[in-house]
Amino acid sequence: MFCQKTIVSKITYPLFLFRHGRHGTFRHLRRLRKLNFKKSAANEIQARQQRALTDILQYAFDHSSWYHKRFLDAGVKREDLAQESILKSLPIVTREDLRENMEDILSDEIPRHKMLSSKTGGSTMEPLMFYRDGNVLDYRMAFELLLNEEAGWQIGEPWVNFWGHLDDIPSDEVMRKLKYTIANGLSRRMMPYNATFVDDENLAALAKRICNSRPTWMFGYPRAIAAFSRFAVRESIELPPVRGVLVTAEPTTPEDHAAIEKCFGVRALDRYASRELGMVSQECTAHCGLHIMSDNVQVEFIDHAQGQVDSDSIKRIVTTDLHNRAMPLIRYDTDDVASPLPFPREDCGCCFSGMPLMTSVAGRVTDMFLRSDGSWFTGLDVPGMRMAETGWVNQIQYIQTGINELTVRIVRGEKFNDDVLPYLQKEVEDVFxxxxxLNPEFVDKIEKTKSGKFMYSICKVSAEDIQRVTGSPASRASASKLPPPSQ
Ligand SMILES: [Zn+2]
Known part of the structure; x- marks a missing residue:
């Protein structure tokens, strides 16, 4: 195992990155490793961020006609952009702004063929095309590797990815599958677990793979990792030790944290990241909050519009990407909510102790759905993202109202047609x-929750029905047909 780890980390993984055009990653990683993120360097960190912020603001002014006009309209001239507090004078950018003005937002300096496009995923519907330049992807990958190291994973070690379906894993052709398996074994060493299917059979198969391959790190949706943890404890499966567990993309309940800790013997760390921005923040190893990666992004917390707030302390997260010149994101409203945290009185002592702190994101609730066999799965696995990309719908929301009964709320897109509902019906049945x-409901707009978050999936199955099919009074948060948390 040691041998394979060394070969992968020193030879084959760098070659893999090179082959995929990500050859700048290790250069960035070496530079990042030399930076001081500790509290003793707080002034240095702030100065570094201010320089990067001024650079990207001036770049946006010079090379994005949309930002140029927006800044001038806000009364901000180019020379003002170097001022420390200038950010607050600039307007907030919404997803709608990006959607409607993308052509003018993109840099006029970087040729389009050198930009790499992608789409947003996650719990927020209305997927959005966005663009990066290659250097940004290298930098983000390096940052991710750095944070993975801090969270317990080292390049070359096997790890489990509890996620939904991963597009890059072939499931059909034998040769393609074989090629993927070899390439994966020599590069990322990822052991995927499709969190769509959280049932005893799949969990048992995963436990077996873990015992054989001895991964050192668990990563992914907290509910899926917690479901596995409860299963392993219930079945008294002796798992090899892991160095860390990292959860992301969903809020983690205290019960799930407890289940994970009981199974793996470590407290899971939380990460906040997105495809638009890369790494935003990661939980401190001393658990005093999530340190904001201020070399990558500038994060602001702003108040909600009146009447939208659950609690005064919860704020909207507005971010400025400090590096992506292809599509500058200046004061981008993420639609996520969290709160800033003060520095602890005593230095937390972790290697990011000089980076500002925030709470876990409270507003990415991806409600679970329940099958008639009693198994739970994440609502994100119900089709919708691909639908919106086709222009068939602008917004879509699923509400499970009973066992095998769903309301689908649709804001029609410009290409909506008669094929949409039969397509949805089939896709929904594939996951249920x-x-x-399926009860369609056509609406003009789907409102956000009180905490300001768009809910893609909502489970309203009655407690009686949950008990009937699961055989236990487990709450939805406990996920899967496993017993409820012991508390
Ligand atoms: Zn810390």
């Missing part, structure tokens, strides 16, 4: 594994 009664 049963005939589903």
């Amino acid at each position: 594994l049963k005939p589903v009664k």
